[in-house]
Amino acid sequence: MDIRPAAAPRRKRRGRYHHGDLRQALADEALRAIAAGGVEAVTLRGVGEALGVSRTALYRHFSDKESLLATVATEGFRRLRAALVEAWQTAGRGRAGFEAMGVAYVRFATANPAHYRVMFGRFVAGASAFPELEAEGAAAFQVLVDSLVEQQHDGIVIDGDPARLGRFVWSAVHGVAMLAIDGRLGPASAIEALAAFTVRQLRFGIGRDADTAPARPHRRSAAAPRRRRAGKAS
Amino acid sequence: MDIRPAAAPRRKRRGRYHHGDLRQALADEALRAIAAGGVEAVTLRGVGEALGVSRTALYRHFSDKESLLATVATEGFRRLRAALVEAWQTAGRGRAGFEAMGVAYVRFATANPAHYRVMFGRFVAGASAFPELEAEGAAAFQVLVDSLVEQQHDGIVIDGDPARLGRFVWSAVHGVAMLAIDGRLGPASAIEALAAFTVRQLRFGIGRDADTAPARPHRRSAAAPRRRRAGKAS
DNA sequence: ACCTGAACACCGTTCAAGT
DNA sequence: ACCTGAACACCGTTCAAGT
Numbered sequence: 417m418d419i420r421p422a423a424a425p426r427r428k429r430r431g432r433y434h435h436g437d438l439r440q441a442l443a444d445e446a447l448r449a450i451a452a453g454g455v456e457a458v459t460l461r462g463v464g465e466a467l468g469v470s471r472t473a474l475y476r477h478f479s480d481k482e483s484l485l486a487t488v489a490t491e492g493f494r495r496l497r498a499a500l501v502e503a504w505q506t507a508g509r510g511r512a513g514f515e516a517m518g519v520a521y522v523r524f525a526t527a528n529p530a531h532y533r534v535m536f537g538r539f540v541a542g543a544s545a546f547p548e549l550e551a552e553g554a555a556a557f558q559v560l561v562d563s564l565v566e567q568q569h570d571g572i573v574i575d576g577d578p579a580r581l582g583r584f585v586w587s588a589v590h591g592v593a594m595l596a597i598d599g600r601l602g603p604a605s606a607i608e609a610l611a612a613f614t615v616r617q618l619r620f621g622i623g624r625d626a627d628t629a630p631a632r633p634h635r636r637s638a639a640a641p642r643r644r645r646a647g648k649a650s
Numbered sequence: 651m652d653i654r655p656a657a658a659p660r661r662k663r664r665g666r667y668h669h670g671d672l673r674q675a676l677a678d679e680a681l682r683a684i685a686a687g688g689v690e691a692v693t694l695r696g697v698g699e700a701l702g703v704s705r706t707a708l709y710r711h712f713s714d715k716e717s718l719l720a721t722v723a724t725e726g727f728r729r730l731r732a733a734l735v736e737a738w739q740t741a742g743r744g745r746a747g748f749e750a751m752g753v754a755y756v757r758f759a760t761a762n763p764a765h766y767r768v769m770f771g772r773f774v775a776g777a778s779a780f781p782e783l784e785a786e787g788a789a790a791f792q793v794l795v796d797s798l799v800e801q802q803h804d805g806i807v808i809d810g811d812p813a814r815l816g817r818f819v820w821s822a823v824h825g826v827a828m829l830a831i832d833g834r835l836g837p838a839s840a841i842e843a844l845a846a847f848t849v850r851q852l853r854f855g856i857g858r859d860a861d862t863a864p865a866r867p868h869r870r871s872a873a874a875p876r877r878r879r880a881g882k883a884s
Numbered sequence: 885a886c887c888t889g890a891a892c893a894c895c896g897t898t899c900a901a902g903t
Numbered sequence: 904a905c906c907t908g909a910a911c912a913c914c915g916t917t918c919a920a921g922t
Binding site for chain 1: 828
């Protein structure tokens with residue numbers, strides 16, 4: 417498994433009170449349980465027992481179970497952000513950095529599937545129920561946007577709102593990550609290959625000839641009739 | 651809300667036995683509850699009560715709650731597949747059909763967010779615990795792959811394993827769909843715009859000039875020295 | 885300030901019994 | 904063949920009480 421450096425406490429079995437940073441210890445234990453058996457393995461009773469504390473002690477530090485999970489998710493975004501920055505810089509920024517970042521994103525998800533699932537799909541953003549969670553999520557996304565701005569300045573990424581380009585790229589790697597941990601993309605080797613293929617293809621696209629050759633036609637007006645190419649509709 | 655055509659039964663309130671297609675009625679009621687309040691709103695007690703049946707009657711037709719949800723997910727893939735085929739054909743196949751299909755995919759998710767969440771992220775494929783679910787999921791994916799094969803024949807999509815191209819495209823639209831229903835892409839109008847942007851950009855990519863022609867790196871390379879092309883590093 | 889322990893209102897699931 | 908109803912082993916959460 418791929419879990420934190422194993423929090424210090426966790427041994428405090430019998431001593432009425434915890435007398436440490438119980439809040440942090442609870443979040444650590446919750447993450448441990450998630451990594452070991454998924455979110456469903458997290459029970460307040462289990463978490464309390466693992467720390468030698470009553471099952472209601474948690475309510476002194478979190479408003480409820482959902483709040484505990486939000487804290488775990490927040491920590492996930494912190495780590496994801498760190499992984500992205502590391503990949504971007506280590507690979508020397510630019511094109512290589514961008515590709516490395518995409519691969520690192522997918523790797524983070526496949527290495528911590530249960531944690532990744534808590535980060536996404538559970539809390540709806542914008543509801544601002546957990547502002548810190550939203551802030552960390554935005555910070556992780558910003559790493560990607562910053563890299564796109566730099567690539568635009570370097571002339572290796574098309575012009576346009578970098579946040580929009582960022583959402584496009586984020587969606588693509590997030591999609592790979594989610595389908596990967598859903599088991600829909602095959603074994604680890606196939607996932608790794610698709611992640612690499614994806615970040616490369618995001619740059620070049622899948623269009624061909626008539627699409628890319630002329631001075632970047634992009635759209636023709638939706639209403640106007642399109643020229644077809646003989647067409648062999650089945 | 652955007653729920654099925656409201657199944658016929660559901661009125662059988664008092665009559666000991668159900669005497670209809672209870673299995674189908676249970677799945678319908680589960681989907682109704684999901685659309686109304688998310689998966690967490692599904693309780694076997696609630697489903698049974700809504701159909702005027704005991705809370706354990708379900709066990710005659712499903713092995714457990716998870717099996718009931720798998721049936722709901724399977725139905726979701728059936729509908730998704732139908733929506734994709736419809737969009738592809740109505741838009742006249744080809745480029746326009748491809749774009750319409752991508753937009754339709756995202757629309758399906760945003761119109762049925764809770765149902766979409768049951769379809770993904772809950773069951774790990776390959777475990778073959780629910781073969782019918784896997785088959786319907788594969789069938790929906792196949793619609794996309796078929797369209798790519800046709801576009802390759804028409805010369806408007808690059809060569810290469812269509813299944814691999816399909817996984818790339820699927821990941822991108824799935825990512826948009828998931829982030830959208832997580833509330834991370836803003837309001838419906840922004841989601842719609844990003845969906846359209848995404849399917850277009852999948853074709854053209856986000857690379858620029860030097861990318862599509864020769865090689866052109868950026869900044870210093872971290873380890874291996876890379877050939878540079880004059881460059882205007884910032 | 886921080887934690888306990890009993891109590892409450894829920895769950896999914898099992899199983900002997902009914903028709 | 905299909906369904907019931909009691910029972911069981913779980914949940915998250917509240918709250919008066921303890922130190």
